[in-house]
Amino acid sequence: xxxxxxxxxxxxxxxxxxxxxxxxxxxxxxxxxxxxxxxxxxxxxxxxxxxxxxxxxxxxxxxxxxxxxxxxxxxxxxxxxxxxxxxxxxxxxxxxxxxxxxxxxxxxxxxxxxxxxxxxxxxxxxxxxxxxxxxxxxxxxxxxxxxxxxxxxxxxxxxxxxxxxxxxxxxxxxxxxxxxxxxxxxxxxxxxxxxxxxxxxxxxxxxxxxxxxxxxxxxxxxxxxxxxxxxxxxxxxxxxxxxxxxxxxxxxxxxxxxxxxxxxxxxxxxxxxxxxxxxxxxxxxxxxxxxxxxxxxxxxxxxxxxxxxxxxxxxxxxxxxxxxxxxxxxxxxxxxxxxxxxxxxxxxxxxxxxxxxxxxxxxxxxxxxxxxxxxxxxxxxxxxxxxxxxxxx
Numbered sequence: 607x608x609x610x611x612x613x614x615x616x617x618x619x620x621x622x623x624x625x626x627x628x629x630x631x632x633x634x635x636x637x638x639x640x641x642x643x644x645x646x647x648x649x650x651x652x653x654x655x656x657x658x659x660x661x662x663x664x665x666x667x668x669x670x671x672x673x674x675x676x677x678x679x680x681x682x683x684x685x686x687x688x689x690x691x692x693x694x695x696x697x698x699x700x701x702x703x704x705x706x707x708x709x710x711x712x713x714x715x716x717x718x719x720x721x722x723x724x725x726x727x728x729x730x731x732x733x734x735x736x737x738x739x740x741x742x743x744x745x746x747x748x749x750x751x752x753x754x755x756x757x758x759x760x761x762x763x764x765x766x767x768x769x770x771x772x773x774x775x776x777x778x779x780x781x782x783x784x785x786x787x788x789x790x791x792x793x794x795x796x797x798x799x800x801x802x803x804x805x806x807x808x809x810x811x812x813x814x815x816x817x818x819x820x821x822x823x824x825x826x827x828x829x830x831x832x833x834x835x836x837x838x839x840x841x842x843x844x845x846x847x848x849x850x851x852x853x854x855x856x857x858x859x860x861x862x863x864x865x866x867x868x869x870x871x872x873x874x875x876x877x878x879x880x881x882x883x884x885x886x887x888x889x890x891x892x893x894x895x896x897x898x899x900x901x902x903x904x905x906x907x908x909x910x911x912x913x914x915x916x917x918x919x920x921x922x923x924x925x926x927x928x929x930x931x932x933x934x935x936x937x938x939x940x941x942x943x944x945x946x947x948x949x950x951x952x953x954x955x956x957x958x959x960x961x962x963x964x965x966x967x968x969x970x971x972x973x974x975x976x977x978x979x980x981x982x983x984x985x986x987x988x989x990x991x992x993x994x995x996x997x998x999x
Contacts, residue, residue: 614680614796615865622676622858624668633672635855639663665843669851673858674826677816680795680861681808683828685835687842688854692791692811694847695825696720699758699807702841703785703834706732708755713740713770715763715970717789717811740770741901746778754782760789761798762905765953765977766970767892767917769901772908776804785834791815791944796868797910801830807838814944815914817860818867822853867946867982871914874948874988875980881989882918887926887996889919889974914981915943920974926999927952927974933998936983936991943979948988951977 612620626634641660643649651657660666674686689695696719704710712721714737724735736749740759757779761770772788779786787807788800794815800808810816812824827842829835842848872895879893891898894905895912905912920926930952931939937950954973963973980988 617676617679618862618864621679622672622674624672626668633669633855633858635851636663636668637851638667663851664846664848667851667854669858670849670854673849673854676858676861677795677810677812677826678828681790681801681828682795682799683801683808683830684832685829685839687827687835687839688812688849689825689827689842689847690849690853691823691847692717692809692813692825693719693723694842694845695809695811695827697723698827698838698842698845698847699787699809700724700728700733701845702838704728704733704755707753709734709736709751709753710756710758711736711738711740711746711749711754712758713760713763713768714738714968715766715768716758716760717764717791720758720760720789739768740775741768743771743774743778746775750778750782750784754784756785756787758787758789760792762792762894762913762915763970764792764915765917765951765975767894767899767915768970769894769899769905771901771904772798772800772803772805780804792915793909793913794864794868794944796864797913798908801828803908804830806830806834812857813942815868816864816944817857818864818945819856819860820942820945820947822856824849824853824857868911868914870982871946871980872911874982874985875914875916875978876912877985878978878980878988878992879916882916882992885996887921887999889921891919892917914979916978916980918976918978919972920976920999922974922999924954924973927976928955929999930976930995931955933995934991935994936987937978937995943977945979946982948981948983949979953977 652659652661670688674688678686738745738749759770786805788805790808791811791814809827876895882888883891893916937948940949953971
């Protein structure tokens with residue numbers, strides 16, 4: 607059956623599979639740098655793109671192809687491009703689609719390195735960028751300039767959990783002939799499919815929910831149409847940020863349990879968010895599954911569930927955040943997210959500590975903001991761990 611005609615869980619198990627010569631029930635790891643040709647004519651056809659044969663793993667590889675087809679099926683797009691990291695995906699998009707003089711609009715609280723690499727490096731080549739509240743369509747329209755080329759959004763945003771209306775982004779982009787790009791890392795295609803809303807490109811840090819086990823680093827881009835894929839893939843090849851076959855195998859294995867992991871971690875997150883909202887030392891909680899979230903109704907419309915990411919504000923600010931971090935035990939004090947283990951971090955003293963306070967607060971990253979990536983542990987144990995840590999705050 608065509609992979610788009612079967613259910614999501616069936617796709618997780620079967621999409622991207624191919625028959626190798628020995629009939630392996632799982633995708634084999636083609637751990638090779640190069641592939642031999644049948645003859646000179648076959649080699650010439652491969653290089654000319656007239657044959658489906660493989661040449662060199664930086665260009666293509668059966669194991670990596672399998673992962674690309676699997677994620678493409680999940681996102682319901684045209685084709686995927688797997689690479690060595692999420693930032694490999696970001697840089698491939700920037701390098702392939704933006705030129706000197708172009709302008710990009712992005713979410714104010716977008717993943718830090720996505721903003722840093724643009725402001726510190728691509729700006730040297732004459733590429734401009736603006737970072738705004740993309741959850742406000744009026745602000746997006748005001749930010750559009752004659753040289754604007756791209757709307758690059760993240761929803762929910764990291765780490766503020768702000769939500770951008772996907773339909774509104776596409777509407778504005780079509781008014782101005784802009785390319786739309788969505789970082790879908792926080793949701794995974796299990797919860798959200800931006801391409802189905804009309805986005806041109808969706809990408810992930812595969813490191814997070816798609817792999818789900820905190821043991822590889824990777825990224826992937828999926829386009830809605832052939833045209834952009836044919837621009838982006840050669841850029842990935844030329845940048846040399848290809849994925850490794852063993853990486854691809856690990857992600858394929860991790861993806862098989864995506865639905866099970868997301869359901870359990872989401873179930874835990876709903877209980878934890880409700881508990882945190884009632885805690886006397888918490889000023890507010892931002893979680894799409896709580897009616898108190900400003901975009902609660904929008905989240906219900908464009909997401910298939912609220913997910914496993916929570917942000918909350920400690921009343922004691924910076925010092926309270928550091929004290930909480932220093933007293934958790936079961937929750938792991940670490941960056942990253944989307945694994946089976948619960949991770950906790952305090953951006954003001956960790957990931958965004960070098961950012962000046964004014965810039966941080968403009969992006970919604972306050973001194974007491976804490977981000978939780980909820981895992982699949984027993985929720986009672988997670989709540990007990992936080993309760994003990996709160997006593998020290």
